[in-house]
Amino acid sequence: MATLLRADPGLQEVRSRHTLLVADGVEQGRRGTASWIERELAHGAKVFYKGWLPGGQRPDQHWLAGPAGPRGARDALASGQMEFLDLPTVVERTGATAEGVTALFRDEVARAVADAWPTVAFTQESPGLPLADEAVLAAYTEWEGGFDVLADEGPVRTLCQLSVPDEDEAAVWETVAVHHRDLVDDVWSASAGYGRWRPRGDLDAHVARRFGAAVHGALRAARALATGPDLHLDLSAVDFMDVACADILMLAARSAPEGQHVVLHGGSRFLRRLFDAVGRPASVRESEDGP
């Protein structure tokens, strides 16, 4: 595998990421994906798209190449700036193992670099993968970690698509938990950096279960960090939180293993009033920079 040239660190902070796009409906998911691909194409990225082709469709019959798709997608497919691979073929080539998936993506990065594309963009549709089985979950977690490694190695961006109606509850939960560091879900999103996990936007009953999954993922990941096991939660970008989400956060903190705390940074006094109203356990602590 060729080593990619490192981009400017500032640029890499913005461009090299691994994001989960959560969509409640087909149209919402397509809009978000189309706008992401359009931006990548405009930046001159080589785009690798993996998706479903129902009923023996060809890639140029996929929604990507239609009016709902990104501008110029049909041309990009024809010119080779975008490649389409259907998901059954992905499974066939990789055996749905972490090693197989990682090897496939590394090969695609290598080909893009060899063809002198400045950046690489991967996006894949909701896989419809049942994640109830521990072994499947472990493989999934490992190959998703592979995208982080690729992003660390060079200007590679990955957009994982999660279509909530197409996945079972366990798959939604685990997918969001694994992607807690960088996700966009309608009225809220989350990112991680400088040792803190930072949800932003509106956390309400509509997204409460997914927020709970992300909190679970963030707590789980914090336990594996050298700076762990405490989860440093930056609330400064939270515009609204309702009782359901506050309850979920406090319950997650309460059920965390002994010795693990949730340390609150930033955010309003009103949020503390809300936490107190639902019951703040001893495992939730204020940082010294609290309000």
Added chain:
Amino acid sequence: MTGSEREGGLVHLALLHDGPDDLVFGALAEVRRALADGDEVLLVVDRATVRAFREALGHDAARVGFPPPSAMLPPSDPGFLAAARDWVRPGRRTTVLGQYPAAMPAPACRVGEDGLNAVRRDLPLTVICCCRRDADPELVAVARSTHPHLAAITGRADNPDFRPPATSDPVPADLWGAVAARLGVDGTGDLAELRRRVGEIAARAGLEGDAVRAAVLAVHEAAVLGCRGDVGAGLTLEVRARPGQLFAEVVGPPRSGTASTGDLLSHLRPFCTCAAVHEDAGRRAVRVLATV
């Protein structure tokens, strides 16, 4: 014992009487029960009725307050609901007995009485409203239809003539002003727009900072309650505002299945001045009042 009594909420009784002695005769069981329970007891009555009460209560009269009638606003007064809140004492129930003024206009009285049922249900009050049987027939009709219970010689009884205000009744409009916003809520996906609208109206009504945040949260939670478990919730939110206060009503279908026990609104009460659920056969309304 009714649900509101068990939960420490409002108990609202009517007492129809033929004069001071008959009033005291009918109220005595309720007043003695209140004294036995350790309530603060306020009997806001004319001088003839004060005399009759003192005589009937004997030594216990010393444990009762007799504020002058001028100290109590009648239900027809716009400030009646705010005054009702002032009767509440920490850690104990208050029992207040008052007389309808003979000249009280019946429509305004109905608004006040219905308003008490609608938005003061959570207060630990027993309110006994006394109306002469020979008063204006419209006023007597209001007394009969707006009180869930009757005070009688034998004690408290359910009032068969009680008609709870329908959610379509103009009570909130009369109390809280014209509708500032009305929007449909079909599911939790519509809550962001609901919050935006409520926040705008609260700010226009003069609420600031955490008062706006609290009002938005309380109304949001009222809507969440209606959305729970329903794919298409079919709710309507109406928001009304006056300077310093915001009143929101979320109306939707009644709850299906087994009625849940406990206070449905306990989680939103810390964030508003008053919250109440009003349910009849066809609809359910969750009402929230937020003030500066």
